Amino acid sequence: MTVPDIRRTADETPVTIERREGPHGEVVLRRRGTHYEIIANGCFLMDTADGRSERLLVDAALAALPPGRPSPSVLIGGLGVGFSLARAAAEPRWGRITVVEREEAVIDWHRTGPLSAISAPALADPRTRIVHDDLLAHLRDAAADGAEDAARAADTRYDALCLDIDNGPDWTVTEDNGGLYSPAGLAACRARLTPGGVLAVWSAQPSPAFEQALRNAGFAGVTTREITVARGVPDVVHLGIGAA
Template sequence: MSALYATDETPVTLERRNGPYGEVVLRQRGPHFEIIANGCFLMDTSDGRSERLLIDAALAALPADRARPSVLIGGLGVGFSLARAAAEPRWGRIAVVEREGAVIDWHREGPLAAVSGPALADPRTEIVQADLVAHVREGAGDGTYDALCLDIDNGPDWTVTEDNGGLYSPAGLAACRDRLTPGGVLAVWSAQPSPAFEDALRNAGFSEVRTEEIPVVRGVPDVVHLAGKRA
């Protein structure tokens, strides 16, 4: 990585790549890193509370007697969700689906390894380079999970690409439900609450639908939408 550092006001672009899903950019702003996809800010390393909540809330919602539950994390991002899962010994298999090869490279060989390095070395961790929407729908032969923790957009109402909208459609939510074990949990990160998405989860046959909030300094809170598959 270059010795050039950004000020708090001026981000420095470390790498820019174009791929089948558009442009993805890694920037540094002061001591923190940011990921931008198709001009849309996704996340940075400045906080991570809501990404950690995504994992913690899903685990807490699972039946207490569920031993070594498996989790599929949709979106590697800056690595906070993966790092949280790997830090919890109760999780069994940890699969991460990320479609951008650049993001995977930034974790394996770049500056984001500072966040995810120990988690990537964990024998429970598996990185799958694939489109999450297609992976969930097609199954890819990897069976079901006790928890799906999805964070690939700024929320159900604010997707990075148009194709991602299929994940939150009736068919997409049905596919998520089918990838869960009985009693399993779907957790979806969002930059803002979405009552319409809560209704969509109920209409898709999920139970115990609720939303947990993380307050932010300004504006509406980040949230995690939670829903269970009936046992």
């Protein structure tokens, strides 16, 4: 997600493309100048103006994986405006690419709407699979399925989890999203990782408290990568390595 540059957008009047009510509230797609924005329940989520930190989310996870791992799989939590998915699909080293998105409207805007300009090649990639589900529920349910059936374990675990569903662990879009960053939520993330797999979490600001939460949850090598933005504190990607 990207917090908009106030100076850039002050003289551009937003135009609403679609407004839709869903189980989690209102989701709006707007055009501001030549860029698109997604707004959820009145909260700005992201736009198509930059995307550097969303791309870093995927790149940093791949770089943190142990060398020599063939065709690593990645789960991207949150389709958003599609920058993370497009980046993953443009990298031939990735194997299976799964995107979990809870808002049907966002999926539609990519499949048949204006956001297809970013994601169409990635959606056509045979490695890509889009799952319409709540991320935390998906993590917990699939982990339980894998635990009950060892034969399915490979299909429910990933080498990397790249999560971007909020403006950060300290700035959630909806209250129930906070469960993802809780001890139970982070345990569900660990359960979905292969040995030595990487958890990467996007945030609009650094969170020392979340770094400590990752360590408390058993993640090793906890680091924070920063991306300088035009105004305000840098965007960051929090990284943690699961048990080997």
